[in-house]
Amino acid sequence: MDINYTPEELAFRNEVRAFLDEKLPKDIASKVKNSQHLGKEDTIRWQKILNEQGWMALHWPKEYGGTGWSPIQKHIFEEECAEYGAPTVLPFGVNMVAPVIIKFGTEEQKKTYLPSILNSDVWWCQGYSEPGAGSDLAGLKTKAVREGDHYVVNGQKTWTTLGQHADWIFCLVRTDPNAKKQEGISFLLIDMQTPGITVRPLITLDGEHEVNEVFFDDVKVPVENLVGEENKGWTCAKYLLTFERTGIAGVGQSKAALKHLKEVAAKVQQNGKPLIEDPLFRNRLADVEMELMALEMTNLRTVAAAQAGGVPGAESSFLKIMGTELRQEITDLFRRAAGPYAQPFLPETFEADYGGDMVGPDFANTVSAKYFNMRKLSIFGGSNEIQKNIIAKMILGL
Known part of the structure; x- marks a missing residue:
């Protein structure tokens, strides 16, 4: 390369x-x-x-x-x-459900959904995780029973990011309860305005309403909203997750954050010297920079292979693990740079819209919220522990 x-x-x-x-x-x-x-x-x-x-x-x-x-x-x-x-x-429409529709959907589905996704006229959310089926996604229990020209959906999804804004949700549902876990799942597109859908907020550690629970109570979904074949939705799910995991690596975001961190560490004083001159802080900063350089090279090798016609496999798991851990480490170093100003706070205390007064350096006002929010990165899209299992099976043959 x-x-x-x-x-x-x-x-x-x-x-x-x-x-x-x-x-x-x-x-x-x-x-x-x-x-x-x-x-x-x-x-x-x-x-x-x-x-x-x-x-x-x-x-x-x-x-x-x-x-x-x-x-x-x-x-x-x-x-x-x-x-x-x-x-x-926002990935749920353009980078997640749309590639699935393009690969597995009918021509009518492509004509119906792709233009509105492209122009951001319709907001999509993801219905994958459930209270008992997160990393073990194939254990999902939300069921869809076919009755004539529609399915009746009952169950619950959780951690539905920005579902409070969504017009549509793409869901994995169990259509054959007697089949093996991965073989009885289907991929449905569901209008969030359909009667029987309830969205309840889950407030995260950073005080934000970012994720939700979504409940389905006898929700009727037209059969034509099935993407791909009935009971073959696991194929769609795996295809979608490859896009999601590779994107979570966030090399560009990490490089921009690291640049900002260096600027901050050069200004913040500790014992009369810039924090960036502290040996322990410099060591951690250097470790992050070297790991990020290695991650970028791995990412470039992956995209170069894709350009040559390859398909990301275990590489997407590598990128997901390293990318999320680096982004978490960078937010931790920002917290270290902010010192006492990195303590948790009520968001409205510092939001200008609420008339609050800023306390401490500007960069510190959102440090704790960012730190808490980044804890999720190593969990969603398949936890990092699950990614290590995937690598062990695909590369080491364990």
């Missing part, structure tokens, strides 16, 4: 930078860089700007409105967006 960009790739990077300079709203970038809350309207506004440029669907084939970019171009784009403070594209 050539780790240097070609002249064409460097020209593409300049094009991306010019676009971000001109089109990325300054108020949104400021919120991202300062770890402030992004509202639904912020996310939709940025995604519509991307779609107007034709840069919304990085992973779609060009015939459906995708960019047609190579994996290396996608990597460059995501890295530059992180550097500029662009919001991460």
